[in-house]
Amino acid sequence: MNILVINCGSSSLKYQVIDSGSEEVLAKGLCERIGLDGRLVYQKAGGEKEITEADMPSHKQAIQMVLDALVNPGTGVLGSLDEIGAVGHRIVHGGEEFAASTLLGEEVLKAIEECSDLAPLHNPANLIGVRACQELMPNVPMVGVFDTAFHQTMPEKAYLYGIDYGYYEKYKVRRYGFHGTSHSYVSKRAAEIVGKPYGELKTIVCHLGNGASICAVKNGKSIDTSMGLTPLEGLIMGTRSGDIDPGAMEYLAKKEGLDLEGIMEVLNKKSGVQGLSNISSDFRDLEAAAAKDDHAGIRALEAFIYRAAKYVGAYVAAMNGVDVICFTAGVGENGPDTRKGICNYLGYLGVCIDDEANKVRGEERVISALDSKVTVLCLPTNEELAIARETVALVTGK
Numbered sequence: 001m002n003i004l005v006i007n008c009g010s011s012s013l014k015y016q017v018i019d020s021g022s023e024e025v026l027a028k029g030l031c032e033r034i035g036l037d038g039r040l041v042y043q044k045a046g047g048e049k050e051i052t053e054a055d056m057p058s059h060k061q062a063i064q065m066v067l068d069a070l071v072n073p074g075t076g077v078l079g080s081l082d083e084i085g086a087v088g089h090r091i092v093h094g095g096e097e098f099a100a101s102t103l104l105g106e107e108v109l110k111a112i113e114e115c116s117d118l119a120p121l122h123n124p125a126n127l128i129g130v131r132a133c134q135e136l137m138p139n140v141p142m143v144g145v146f147d148t149a150f151h152q153t154m155p156e157k158a159y160l161y162g163i164d165y166g167y168y169e170k171y172k173v174r175r176y177g178f179h180g181t182s183h184s185y186v187s188k189r190a191a192e193i194v195g196k197p198y199g200e201l202k203t204i205v206c207h208l209g210n211g212a213s214i215c216a217v218k219n220g221k222s223i224d225t226s227m228g229l230t231p232l233e234g235l236i237m238g239t240r241s242g243d244i245d246p247g248a249m250e251y252l253a254k255k256e257g258l259d260l261e262g263i264m265e266v267l268n269k270k271s272g273v274q275g276l277s278n279i280s281s282d283f284r285d286l287e288a289a290a291a292k293d294d295h296a297g298i299r300a301l302e303a304f305i306y307r308a309a310k311y312v313g314a315y316v317a318a319m320n321g322v323d324v325i326c327f328t329a330g331v332g333e334n335g336p337d338t339r340k341g342i343c344n345y346l347g348y349l350g351v352c353i354d355d356e357a358n359k360v361r362g363e364e365r366v367i368s369a370l371d372s373k374v375t376v377l378c379l380p381t382n383e384e385l386a387i388a389r390e391t392v393a394l395v396t397g398k
């Protein structure tokens with residue numbers, strides 16, 4: 001069965017068509033600048049990227065262009081749209097309502113709408129993508145795969161904030177966690193790689209990209225993760241602050257004359273390694289600066305690594321041990337120095353990196369030494385494949 005995977009943002013949309021039998025990507029690409037001018041990037045497996053500039057006033061037109069490209073007699077990969085068996089949609093926030101992927105019927109879409117308050121930048125855009133696909137493919141089943149779902153197994157002690165319990169009861173203010181599809185995919189794959197049952201492993205997944213989070217997976221279940229009510233909590237990220245004393249916000253607001261919106265803008269867009277370095281949010285730029293002994297780059301990288309190592313330590317405590325540590329996403333997959341830097345803090349656990357093996361980028365590989373007490377993996381994530389698998393499972397009931 002061919003699955004169309006859609007990750008719809010407010011002005012962009014990423015897509016892939018995956019053959020669920022072979023798990024091969026038949027075609028992939030993105031639509032950018034939806035609502036502005038419009039740009040479609042389309043790439044058939046083994047082919048060159050094709051770029052088409054064309055008006056995309058709405059998501060519906062964008063998806064129509066994607067569908068047209070997929071059935072294009074010259075470069076398309078499908079004979080007709082009937083060859084799409086189902087569409088898997090990434091949905092960012094499922095609140096407490098969704099602990100698993102689900103078929104998107106009218107009631108479910110309403111429930112997702114109700115979670116939109118919790119993710120005002122993401123859920124409405126995700127829903128627009130679903131609605132547009134429904135209009136264009138009315139007979140094709142749609143499945144929602146939630147970033148938050150995997151973390152719904154967190155115990156109360158991990159998901160509650162230390163605030164008036166009434167806020168949880170009234171408004172569901174609690175920690176939800178994100179990147180769940182990635183954490184789930186990577187931790188399962190890690191069990192396969194080390195050849196142990198998923199249900200008997202203690203795994204820590206470090207998803208280190210522009211957005212970054214760490215997850216403790218015990219016996220196949222997420223028991224804690226670093227992001228919270230929103231994706232702002234936890235690690236220092238590309239442009240997001242991660243954990244910060246809430247008191248600092250009041251202080252800053254007064255000093256800089258900022259309102260709440262201004263403070264959130266600072267924490268979301270002008271902080272993280274970008275804010276710390278004033279160089280870039282991209283780790284390649286920071287590593288280049290650090291290589292020239294530029295302290296601004298060094299301090300940002302050191303702070304990022306230190307925060308990540310502290311979270312790993314915390315999750316070793318939470319699980320009373322760890323068998324496998326995985327590094328994934330842009331920096332995790334491509335940053336040997338970052339991986340090594342984090343692992344250097346973990347010597348007390350018997351973590352030992354094999355420097356030769358660690359030279360890997362973007363490939364599955366064991367990067368720990370033979371005598372390391374914990375297996376450390378470089379393990380590329382594949383959220384689209386995970387979404388396609390979930391979609392097939394729901395549609396076929398297997």
Ligand code: ADP
Binds near residue numbers: 238330
């Ligand atoms: P997101 O999906 O959250 O936008 P990604 O997982 O794509 O983020 O990660 C993007 C980040 O990965 C980039 O900002 C960059 O810092 C880092 N990255 C990508 N390639 C490399 C590389 N070769 N070396 C070091 N860092 C890299």
